[in-house]
Amino acid sequence: MFELILTLVLLVIGFVFGQIAEKRHFRSIIQREAETRDLLCFNERRIPQDMFSPHVTLVCGSVVVSVDFFKHFVATLRNLVGGRVSAYESLLERARREAVLRMKAQALAQGATSVWNVRVETSSIHQGQRQGIGAVEVMAYGTALVPR
Amino acid sequence: MGAYENRTVPEGINVSPVHPLKDFAVLLFGVSLSVIAFVIVLALLAGYLVRYVPFSYEQSLVSRAVAPWLEPSTDPLDQQRQRYLQSLADRLSSVMNLPDGMQVTVHYVQKDTVNAMATLGGHVVVFQGLLDVMPNENALAMVLAHEMAHVRYRHPIVATGRGFAVTLALSALAGIGDGVMERWVGQMGILPMLSFSRSQETEADALALESLQQSYGHVEGAAALFEYAAAETPVLSLPTLLATHPDHEDRIRRIQVFAQEHPPAMAPQLQPLPDYMKSKAKSNESQ
Amino acid sequence: MIVTNIEYIPGKKITQHLGMVSGNTVRAKHVGRDLMAGLKNIVGGELKGYTELLTESREEAVRRMVAQAEAIGANAVLNVRFSTSSVAAGAAELFAYGTAVVAE
Numbered sequence: 001m002f003e004l005i006l007t008l009v010l011l012v013i014g015f016v017f018g019q020i021a022e023k024r025h026f027r028s029i030i031q032r033e034a035e036t037r038d039l040l041c042f043n044e045r046r047i048p049q050d051m052f053s054p055h056v057t058l059v060c061g062s063v064v065v066s067v068d069f070f071k072h073f074v075a076t077l078r079n080l081v082g083g084r085v086s087a088y089e090s091l092l093e094r095a096r097r098e099a100v101l102r103m104k105a106q107a108l109a110q111g112a113t114s115v116w117n118v119r120v121e122t123s124s125i126h127q128g129q130r131q132g133i134g135a136v137e138v139m140a141y142g143t144a145l146v147p148r
Numbered sequence: 149m150g151a152y153e154n155r156t157v158p159e160g161i162n163v164s165p166v167h168p169l170k171d172f173a174v175l176l177f178g179v180s181l182s183v184i185a186f187v188i189v190l191a192l193l194a195g196y197l198v199r200y201v202p203f204s205y206e207q208s209l210v211s212r213a214v215a216p217w218l219e220p221s222t223d224p225l226d227q228q229r230q231r232y233l234q235s236l237a238d239r240l241s242s243v244m245n246l247p248d249g250m251q252v253t254v255h256y257v258q259k260d261t262v263n264a265m266a267t268l269g270g271h272v273v274v275f276q277g278l279l280d281v282m283p284n285e286n287a288l289a290m291v292l293a294h295e296m297a298h299v300r301y302r303h304p305i306v307a308t309g310r311g312f313a314v315t316l317a318l319s320a321l322a323g324i325g326d327g328v329m330e331r332w333v334g335q336m337g338i339l340p341m342l343s344f345s346r347s348q349e350t351e352a353d354a355l356a357l358e359s360l361q362q363s364y365g366h367v368e369g370a371a372a373l374f375e376y377a378a379a380e381t382p383v384l385s386l387p388t389l390l391a392t393h394p395d396h397e398d399r400i401r402r403i404q405v406f407a408q409e410h411p412p413a414m415a416p417q418l419q420p421l422p423d424y425m426k427s428k429a430k431s432n433e434s435q
Numbered sequence: 436m437i438v439t440n441i442e443y444i445p446g447k448k449i450t451q452h453l454g455m456v457s458g459n460t461v462r463a464k465h466v467g468r469d470l471m472a473g474l475k476n477i478v479g480g481e482l483k484g485y486t487e488l489l490t491e492s493r494e495e496a497v498r499r500m501v502a503q504a505e506a507i508g509a510n511a512v513l514n515v516r517f518s519t520s521s522v523a524a525g526a527a528e529l530f531a532y533g534t535a536v537v538a539e
Contacts, residue, residue: 004335007328019168030159040154042534043455044442044514048152074168075463075526076329077175080321082465084495085526086164086171089461092528093162096457114152118455120532122520136522150536154454155507161499162459321466 014069021068022090029097036104040114041142047116053147057110060141061102065095067135092136096120099140107144118142183318183336190317191310191344198309199302203250203270206305210269221258229425230256233274233292236285240293243362244300244355252296262376264291266298268305276427278373285419286364287372293356300355303348314341345392353399357406364419366412371403436501437511437538444511447538453509457532458499461522462492485527492529493517500531509535 047056067075071087078085099120107115121139220230233254241252252270260277267273272295282288298304318337321330360367378396437444464472468484496517504512515533522528 003331007332015168015172033156037154037156040152041455042152042452043516043532044452044534046442051152070168070172073328074172074175077172077179079463079469079526080179080466081175082463082468084164085461085463085522086166087168088522088526088528089459090163092459092461092522092530096459096530100455119516120457120518120530122518122528122530124520124522136520150448150450150452152452155535157454157456157503158506161502161506162457320470 010069011073014071014073018068018070022094025094025098029094029101032101033097036101036108039104039108039112041100041104041118042114042116043118043142045117047143047145051114051145053145055146055148057112057144057146058141059103059106059110059112059115059144060139061099061104061106062137062139063095063098063102064135064137065091065098067091092122092138095136095138096122096140099138103140103142107142110144110146112144112146114145115142116145179333180336183333184340186317187314187337188340190313191340194309194313195306195344198305201305201309203247203302206302207269210267210271221256223258225424226256226258229279230254232422232425236289237272237292237296240289240296240359240363244293244296244359246296246300250299252299254292264295266295266304268308270299272296272299279421279425280427281373281376282421282425283372283418284369285421286360286367286369288421289363290356290360290367290370291373293359294352297352297355297359298348301348301351303352307345307348310341310344339390342390342392346394349393349399350402353394353402357403361406361410364416365414366416367403367407367410368412368416369418370407371400374399374403436504438497438501438515438533439511439513440515440533442514444513444538447511449511449513449536449538451509451537453504453507453535453537455532456500456503456507456509456512456535457530458496458501458503459528459530460492460495460499461526461528462488462495463526464488488527489519489529492527493531496529496531500533504533504535507535509537511536511538 067088071091074087075085078087100118103115103118119141121141122136124136221227233256237252237254246252250270252272255271255273257273257275259275260280261275262277262281264272264274264278272292274292278291279288282291314337318333321333357367357370360370374396378400443449464484464487468488472482472484497515500512500515512533512535515531518530518532520528520530
């Protein structure tokens with residue numbers, strides 16, 4: 001009985017705070033994406049001749065996001081039934097855009113105008129721990145071009 | 149090479165547009181219902197199959213595993229009590245028409261626990277604590293007949309078979325989720341098992357009343373244990389859905405209904421319990 | 436919609452580069468599949484259920500990436516990359532991304 005109540009309390013806390021955090025994060029991502037729109041970002045390997053400058057540098061941004069209790073619970077339920085795990089989709093979307101934004105911030109700090117050959121890597125850093133609540137790491141990296 | 153620009157990608161393409169609470173409700177409801185349905189099907193199947201295990205096999209299994217635990221006492225008074233209980237049980241089993249080869253062995257245990265139980269192989273255990281709260285023989289006969297009815301319907305082995313099958317099946321799911329998930333599935337799985345247990349109790353009560361009616365001609369005094377238990381139970385008891393036994397009030401009510409349907413031929417007479425069945429008899433003797 | 440993992444489209448001229456587009460999805464298989472995969476782990480061999488899972492997820496991820504590209508007015512996606520990771524036991528995440536372009 002006590003366990004059931006504890007689970008319910010954790011679910012409510014996870015849902016309320018998780019949703020607030022997610023909404024706030026998405027708002028901030030959208031705002032910062034609009035601010036950094038001028039920094040061009042491509043995943044093409046070939047930098048066009050007319051843009052080329054001798055000053056290039058590697059930039060990267062990474063983020064680790066944790067799942068809240070509510071999402072985790074929904075995802076484990078979903079795991080029994082199969083199908084799209086929408087709780088994790090929004091988590092990963094957030095993580096990925098945040099990583100790219102951090103990479104862009106680094107590029108902007110160095111005075112770059114464009115980033116090329118952008119790659120994104122995801123890894124989960126909770127594997128093997130049965131009780132542990134999951135966390136994902138996303139890393140974005142690319143070559144920033146600084147005009148001289 | 150063409151022009152280079154970054155256009156704004158619209159929101160909501162990479163995230164499924166499902167409200168998290170709706171997703172949660174659908175999943176929780178669906179998974180809980182399927183676990184309950186799965187457990188019910190499995191338990192019914194296991195309970196059905198296990199009835200084909202011959203009673204003699206059940207007995208020999210228990211004589212090896214449980215018999216040492218039920219070693220009879222050497223105390224002469226305990227043996228006297230044991231003989232009394234056994235003769236009461238024999239009297240009841242003659243009206244209960246037990247199937248061929250099934251016999252009930254009563255064990256007396258010198259403990260304060262207010263309880264009696266039936267286990268595999270037709271063994272019924274009665275504790276001294278129960279004898280002490282029994283006002284008369286009729287009340288004791290009701291409890292004994294109830295436990296014997298469990299044996300008659302082979303409830304112990306059915307419950308064991310069900311429990312085994314369901315535990316095995318649910319533990320196969322354990323590798324999928326994590327702790328919280330496992331506990332949730334376990335709790336959902338227990339609900340139908342509790343309901344099976346309650347219906348077994350009701351079934352045993354009904355047969356016990358029949359036997360009492362045949363043996364004594366009335367069911368007066370049958371509700372004594374439940375009245376005692378109802379008085380002892382704290383006000384805040386578990387909801388019926390979460391209990392292994394039916395509500396005491398319900399059981400008393402069923403006995404009353406039975407008594408009304410079967411009015412005794414003459415004024416009901418209660419048989420007193422012999423003095424030596426009470427624990428104070430033992431202390432008097434030892435002084 | 437042209438989707439390719441090279442950086443140009445042979446015989447076509449790219450007139451506009453519109454930036455990165457991406458598609459992701461997280462999917463899980465039902466518990467029966469997971470149990471079968473667990474059994475298969477003993478003897479080895481292909482985990483058909485998971486192959487199916489990843490194929491479905493990849494198609495979904497590409498579909499979403501293409502939807503993004505269409506939404507910003509592109510007609511081709513170049514230099515497509517995939518990245519796969521398992522977010523939780525039994526649930527796989529698939530991410531596809533590339534550069535949206537207008538080709539003539």
